[in-house]
Amino acid sequence: MLLERGTSGPPVLLLHSLGLDKHMWTPIVDRLAVGRRVFAYDLRGHGEAAAAPQPFTLRDLARDLFAVLDELSLETAHVVGLSYGGAIAQTAAIEDPGRFASLALLATTDRAFPDVFEQRAAAAEAGGMAAQLDESLSRWFTSEALAADTPGVRYARDCLLAMDPASWARAWRSMKELDAQGKLAHFPAPVLVVAGGADASGPTALLRGIADGIPSARFRELPGVPHMQTLERADEVAAVLDEFLPRD
Known part of the structure; x- marks a missing residue:
């Protein structure tokens, strides 16, 4: 179920966006794996975890993150979350900051928008x-990428x-529980926050x-980059993460 790259170096754990799966990271994972061990997994209700126990809360998903670390025999990891993955990562960082060697938040939010x-x-x-x-893809990609029907x-x-x-609905409803605003002010590990300048979902x-x-x-703001950063502007996203994450 895990996507794994790299044989040595600091461990990096990647959390994907709502509606996608671990392969969202495929365009950048090989670059990140130079001097690092990189792991990505499917969140509950997604990909190979579609049949995982439901319903679930955002705290359940945070505890899944810790369970993955435990399964990998990792006390800590450098955690990278995009959108939904960033919400889960923040929730986990509030619950147990000691499991994080660093935290990178891409195209995410620290608060709920319950009506949306x-x-x-x-x-x-x-x-x-x-x-x-139509609604989802138009939020996630630039009009140019949609017109070209890119990979x-x-x-x-x-x-x-x-x-x-039903899994889509449960995931969105779990996001209504997000409450991270102001709660990582004393987070002890390095943090990177990356915005896409063309992101309609995460301005x-x-x-x-x-x-x-x-x-x-x-x-960091990446000009012209939309919400699904790794799927449209992989090189720029990989470069900013490569600069932030330590390696052997």
């Missing part, structure tokens, strides 16, 4: 996943169509606010 999240959950229950394609767009479309609407001001709430955090 409930609308997305209910829409899938009512209309199925095919009806979520990243095709991958995301396939993931959405394969997802159980720069929101990501900058997250960084401002963590005095030790570094903030």
Whole structure:
């Protein structure tokens, strides 16, 4: 179930976005694995974990992160979360900051938007996943990528169509529990916050606010980069993470 690259070096654990799976990281994982051991896994309700126990809360997903670390015999890891993965990573960092060697938050939020999240959950229950394609993909990618129907767009479309609407709904409802704003002010490990300048879901001001709430955090904005950073501008995302994460 794990995606693994690298044979030595500091361990890095990657958490994917809602609606996708661990292969969201494929465009950058080989570069990150130079001098590092890199792992990615499928979150509950996604990919090979589609049949994992449900319903679930955001704290359940945070504890899954700790269970993965335990399974890998890792006391700590450098944790990278994008969007939903960033929400899970923050929740876990609040619960047990000692398991983190560092934290990188990409295109995420530190607070819930309950009405928006409930609308997305209910829409899938009512209309199925095919009806979520246009709205979701337009939030995730630039118009140029959509028009070109790039491999990243095709991958995301396939993931959405394969997802159980009930799992999509449960994931969005778990996001309604997110409450990380101001709670990582004393987080002891290095933090990187990365915004995409063309991100309709996670605008720069929101990501900058997250960084401002963590005095030790570094903030980077990647101009022209949309929400699904690794699927459209992999080289830039890999470069900023490669600079931040230690290696052998």
